[in-house]
Amino acid sequence: MNMIPATAPAFKPADYKSSVKPVWCPGCGDHSVLLSFQRALAELALPPEQVAIVSGIGCSSRIPAYTNCYGFHGVHGRSLALASGLKVARPDLTVLVASGDGDGFSIGGNHLLHACRRNIDLTYIVMDNRIYGMTKGQPSPTTEPDWDTAISPGGTGLSPFHPLVIALASGANFIARGFAGNIGGCAKLIAEAVRTPGFSFVQILSPCVTFRPDQQRGWKDLVHPAAVPETDDPARAARRLMTDDGFNIGVLYRGKREPYQPAPKAYLAPSHLEAEFAL
Amino acid sequence: MNGGKPAAFDSVAAFFAQALAIEVEAAERYTLLADQMEVHNNKEIAAIFLKMAAIESEHRREIVRRAGDTLPTGIPADVSWTNPDGPEAIAFEDVHYLMTPRQALLLARFNEERAARYFESIAASATDPRISAFAAEMATDERLHVSWVDQWLETFAADELDRADDPDPPVYSE
Numbered sequence: 162m163n164m165i166p167a168t169a170p171a172f173k174p175a176d177y178k179s180s181v182k183p184v185w186c187p188g189c190g191d192h193s194v195l196l197s198f199q200r201a202l203a204e205l206a207l208p209p210e211q212v213a214i215v216s217g218i219g220c221s222s223r224i225p226a227y228t229n230c231y232g233f234h235g236v237h238g239r240s241l242a243l244a245s246g247l248k249v250a251r252p253d254l255t256v257l258v259a260s261g262d263g264d265g266f267s268i269g270g271n272h273l274l275h276a277c278r279r280n281i282d283l284t285y286i287v288m289d290n291r292i293y294g295m296t297k298g299q300p301s302p303t304t305e306p307d308w309d310t311a312i313s314p315g316g317t318g319l320s321p322f323h324p325l326v327i328a329l330a331s332g333a334n335f336i337a338r339g340f341a342g343n344i345g346g347c348a349k350l351i352a353e354a355v356r357t358p359g360f361s362f363v364q365i366l367s368p369c370v371t372f373r374p375d376q377q378r379g380w381k382d383l384v385h386p387a388a389v390p391e392t393d394d395p396a397r398a399a400r401r402l403m404t405d406d407g408f409n410i411g412v413l414y415r416g417k418r419e420p421y422q423p424a425p426k427a428y429l430a431p432s433h434l435e436a437e438f439a440l
Numbered sequence: 441m442n443g444g445k446p447a448a449f450d451s452v453a454a455f456f457a458q459a460l461a462i463e464v465e466a467a468e469r470y471t472l473l474a475d476q477m478e479v480h481n482n483k484e485i486a487a488i489f490l491k492m493a494a495i496e497s498e499h500r501r502e503i504v505r506r507a508g509d510t511l512p513t514g515i516p517a518d519v520s521w522t523n524p525d526g527p528e529a530i531a532f533e534d535v536h537y538l539m540t541p542r543q544a545l546l547l548a549r550f551n552e553e554r555a556a557r558y559f560e561s562i563a564a565s566a567t568d569p570r571i572s573a574f575a576a577e578m579a580t581d582e583r584l585h586v587s588w589v590d591q592w593l594e595t596f597a598a599d600e601l602d603r604a605d606d607p608d609p610p611v612y613s614e
Contacts, residue, residue, distance in 0.1 A: 175468075187476040187535045196472075257464040343534060344525075368533060 163318075171206040174199035179229045187439055188377065190218060190341030190367030194288050197339075198257070199212040200348035202230070204354055211254045215244040219297045221288035221367070224259045227259075238268030241276040241285065248281050252422055255355060256282075262289040266302040266322050273324075277331035280359045282420040286351060287324065287362070289339070290369035290376065298372035324364055326402045329395060329414060333361030336398070336414040341367040341383040347409065353412060359420040366408070380408070389412035443547045455562070455571045456507040459578055460500060462555065466528040467496035473535055478539040495588070496528070499581060506577070527558035528582075538606055542596045549589040563605035 177199040185191045204211060212230035216222035218237035225232025231254070235243045244258045265273060265287045273386040276283065291308075293299040302322035309316050325336050335357040338425045347365055354361035366384065370374035391412040392398050398414035405413075449455040451458035477486035504511060525531045528551050535547070559579035566572040 182479050184473045184479055187473070187480060187539075188533050188538045190533070191474065191531045192472065342525075370533065381533070392527070407462065426516075 164435045168287065169204060172196070172203045172208070174203045176227050177202045177209055177212075177230060180228055181226045183227050184223070184391040185220060186371050188246050189220070189225070189294075190290065190365075190369070191288055193341040193344050194221070194286070194347060194367055195224055196344050197341075197347035197351055198224065198228065198286075200344065201355065202228075202352035203260055203354045204348065207255055211253070211309075212245060212257065213244075213251075214257045214259060215247060216238050216259040216293075217261075217269060218291075219264045219293070220266060220369075221259055221261040226346040229396030230322075234313045238264055238272065240264070241269060241283070243271040243284050244408070245276060245279065245281050248283055249423055252282070252425075254283070257351075257355070258283055258285045260285065260287045260293060261294075261301075262287060262303045262322075262324075263293045266324055270302070270322075275335040277328050277360055277362070279421050280334055280418050281331055282358055282360070282422065284351065284354045284361045284363070286354075288367035289364050290367050290373060291321075292369050292372050294372055295390075295400050298369075325362070325413065326399070326406070328362045329398055329402055332360070332418065332419070333362045333414075334416040335361035335412070335417045337361075337363045337412045338401075338410055339363060339365045340349075340380060340408075340410055341365055343384075343410070350412065357415055359416070360419050383408045384410050387413060391415050393417055447564075449566065449568070449571055450566065452507075452510045452570050452574065455566075455574060456503060456511060459503050459559075459574075462526055462528050462558075463496050463500035463503060465526045466530075466551070466555075466584065467493045467500060468498060469525075469529040469532075473530060473532075476535070477537070482537055482539070485535075485539055485544045488541060492548050495585060499585075502581070502612070503578075506574070528552070528555035540596075542598065545589055545593045545596070546610055549586055549593070552582050552589060553583040556586060 174196065183195065185267070209230045214225040214228055214230050214235065215233045215235060217235055217240035218226050222234060222240070225234050233243055240258050240260050244256050247254065260269065276285065278374060289303055291303045293301050298310070298312060298319050300308060304317060305321060306318050307316040307384045325338065327367065328336055335354055337350045337354060339350045341347065350363050354363050366380055368380055371379060385408060387409040389401065391414060393415055395416065402413065417420055450460070470489045472485040474489035474493065477489060530547055532553050556579050559575045559582060562575035563572050564577055566575060
């Protein structure tokens, strides 16, 4: 094992921890994702006041409160709209967006398409547990069609949403998948996503201990590192993602698109804005 | 589940760096798990996890004392293990808000055992006799922790409640 120089790291993961204790169920994958967030930010040595974490609604969207970065716990499905506005107005901030499969792919599905298309320099992290956990376990867009429960007898019979394929087709510049149980691995993926300019999309499989306890051990056994290295060829990435088993872990695509960042506008006094909204 | 293959160490300092990382990880994890249990009003388990965190923190301090001049001056470039949670930390998914003291202690025991086996394998495979000796000491420490947990376990009766016996399950009604 090699040692690196004796300089203390600028920030430790604990430097990004707030005093608010998470209310997620013990055993929830989101605890691990929070730790991955903190480790990634420490690895990137980003001062907390230079980071904003924006979220929508759902279990995963509680994450801004648990960090001491700037945070915005927004409207259901609208985290990407909020984050896009923030990044355009404040390009100096590193903006991360947290969401879940319901918030991000159903209520906010349309925003995902256009966030990918615009390619603003954002890092979008979706904690996917294939269920609406906060509202007591309804099937989400990524739920398996045969998930048979009292709330969906016989399963929904609907094809699951393939978020990575859709993100690629819509223009996302970085696509990766992680597993919450691998905290270090997810931290590296998040850090890489932040480092890569443009819209970065990281799907993290994050088991729901309460409504999908089958995921806890099952996913741990199913996930595996992607068998092939990342590609910058969208056509090749599309073929891989279309035939993907859903448990490939790692960076799956890294494109070369320039991020969209409009030129800054001149400062407008609040009175100007008020005048524009006057009836 | 295991602690993963032991890393190959090119110096005593690198070994101590890994040992420190393991203890820090374990102590931090117990603290986070204690927070989770406190939030979910399982204060008995929160207290157990806090006590385990204190044991791991004391072990970290002991490693610093033991390392003396060989304490690493840098940070390891690659503190890693093949198991995502490390050789001693409890996996987040192994806990439940209704877990009993006995279940919590059995989990702690399982992880102390893993740590002992991890250091025993380093002691057996290290080519540097100093690393081998320090690893054997670490393994002895972990075995001592196992015996502490065993004594603690004797104060609790066999479980009368299982996770499946949640009187107010958080699932939709049938």
